[in-house]
Amino acid sequence: MFGPRIAGDNGVELRPPVLEDYKLFAEWQMQPEVTRFWGPRFTTETIATAEERLKRHLESHDSVSWSIAYQGETVGFTGLFDISWTSRDGETGIFIGRHDLYGKGIASEAVRLRMAFIWNEMNFHRTHNWIALANQGSWRANQKSGYSQIGTYPRSWFRSGEWFDEWLGEAFPSTFPADKLPSPWRDKEHPK
Amino acid sequence: MALGGIIRGKRTTLRTPVEEDLAAYSRWMADMRVRRAAGVWHEPAMPATWKERLKEQAKEQRVVLWSIETDGRLIGLARARLGGLEGAPGAQIQHFILDPEEWRRGYGWDAALALHRYFFDYLDLKRTGMELRADNVAALRIAEKLGYTEFGHGHQVHYRDGAYVDESWLLMERATWDERFGKTEREYVPLGTAR
Numbered sequence: 515m516f517g518p519r520i521a522g523d524n525g526v527e528l529r530p531p532v533l534e535d536y537k538l539f540a541e542w543q544m545q546p547e548v549t550r551f552w553g554p555r556f557t558t559e560t561i562a563t564a565e566e567r568l569k570r571h572l573e574s575h576d577s578v579s580w581s582i583a584y585q586g587e588t589v590g591f592t593g594l595f596d597i598s599w600t601s602r603d604g605e606t607g608i609f610i611g612r613h614d615l616y617g618k619g620i621a622s623e624a625v626r627l628r629m630a631f632i633w634n635e636m637n638f639h640r641t642h643n644w645i646a647l648a649n650q651g652s653w654r655a656n657q658k659s660g661y662s663q664i665g666t667y668p669r670s671w672f673r674s675g676e677w678f679d680e681w682l683g684e685a686f687p688s689t690f691p692a693d694k695l696p697s698p699w700r701d702k703e704h705p706k
Numbered sequence: 707m708a709l710g711g712i713i714r715g716k717r718t719t720l721r722t723p724v725e726e727d728l729a730a731y732s733r734w735m736a737d738m739r740v741r742r743a744a745g746v747w748h749e750p751a752m753p754a755t756w757k758e759r760l761k762e763q764a765k766e767q768r769v770v771l772w773s774i775e776t777d778g779r780l781i782g783l784a785r786a787r788l789g790g791l792e793g794a795p796g797a798q799i800q801h802f803i804l805d806p807e808e809w810r811r812g813y814g815w816d817a818a819l820a821l822h823r824y825f826f827d828y829l830d831l832k833r834t835g836m837e838l839r840a841d842n843v844a845a846l847r848i849a850e851k852l853g854y855t856e857f858g859h860g861h862q863v864h865y866r867d868g869a870y871v872d873e874s875w876l877l878m879e880r881a882t883w884d885e886r887f888g889k890t891e892r893e894y895v896p897l898g899t900a901r
Contacts, residue, residue, distance in 0.1 A: 553791075553792045554791055554792055598864075600865055600866075601863060601864050601865040601870070602865070603863060603864075639862065639865070639870070640860075640861075640862060640863065642860060642863075664858055664859055664860055664861070665856075665857050665858020665859060665875060666857060666858070667857055667858065667875075667877070668857065668877070669793065669794060670793050671792055671793060672792060672793065672794075682857075682858040682860075682875070684860055684861060686862075
């Protein structure tokens with residue numbers, strides 16, 4: 515399924531993906547600047563299959579996908595995948611395809627919105643993720659919204675003569691910082 | 707394709723799954739003892755669905771399925787994903803299920819050792835991994851004996867039997883296999899020695 519529109523701070527918004535976004539996703543995943551910690555930089559996807567992929571994600575019963583917009587423009591995607599409805603657990607992920615926008619806090623805000631939705635609207639028990647340890651921007655963005663490290667997977671990625679470990683994290687509703695609850699959940703007029 | 711070939715242990719044999727195995731697969735997946743210990747490969751289903759699943763499994767490029775037997779009797783299944791395009795070539799064991807009626811007879815250890823011999827001695831993989839429920843003592847004991855170590859521990863991951871259970875993420879490196887079993891667990895006599 516696709517997640518709903520959630521407006522955040524600093525021009526960041528989560529919104530349901532459209533076909534044009536899927537074409538962008540496919541292009542971004544072929545670029546060296548954004549695939550240092552994302553692989554394998556080859557694909558079976560074509561422009562023609564973008565629509566099939568969108569449909570597959572839309573009809574999926576074990577994932578929730580969003581596009582991330584920054585100042586009205588799609589810049590990446592995030593979501594919850596491999597959902598276990600029995601355990602109320604799922605794997606979260608985020609991808610910022612516009613490398614010229616790194617360091618602007620877009621990922622941190624997108625993670626905050628995503629996690630607020632998961633805890634407040636999906637009644638989840640836990641989420642988890644794996645992130646390249648060297649990709650500090652990504653795991654720090656997750657930490658700010660309540661993720662903590664539960665392990666390190668050694669030598670997960672090989673890039674330019676170096677092995678990179680992976681950061682393993684998990685989060686629970688109780689670890690989400692209460693003072694960071696975004697609108698609409700923090701709004702007084704929001705029905706509880 | 708991705709139906710496993712024969713791997714002989716001392717007491718068990720991993721072999722190519724056949725349609726006749728599917729009734730037992732379905733029975734195990736419906737067994738609460740199995741479901742408590744580990745995740746099931748598929749939910750219980752009608753025979754036609756299982757046949758379809760076996761057909762789909764055969765098309766898998768990177769995930770291999772074996773049936774496990776002893777004395778010609780089907781006692782379990784094993785399923786592993788082989789990979790390592792970006793990381794070290796390795797195998798991730800996804801399912802290792804034994805018929806509960808055959809538990810505590812040493813078959814799990816024998817089949818697991820044979821399977822790991824195939825990974826390291828035959829496929830020349832560099833590492834293997836698995837995820838186990840933290841209260842699955844028998845499986846953890848086998849993993850530890852093989853040489854697995856925990857690199858991550860998820861809290862309250864699986865819900866079953868009215869409560870959550872933790873998950874242990876385990877890894878075994880090639881060096882550990884070589885050190886513990888490299889000299890004794892060889893499928894073939896090295897040609898240099900045989901001449």
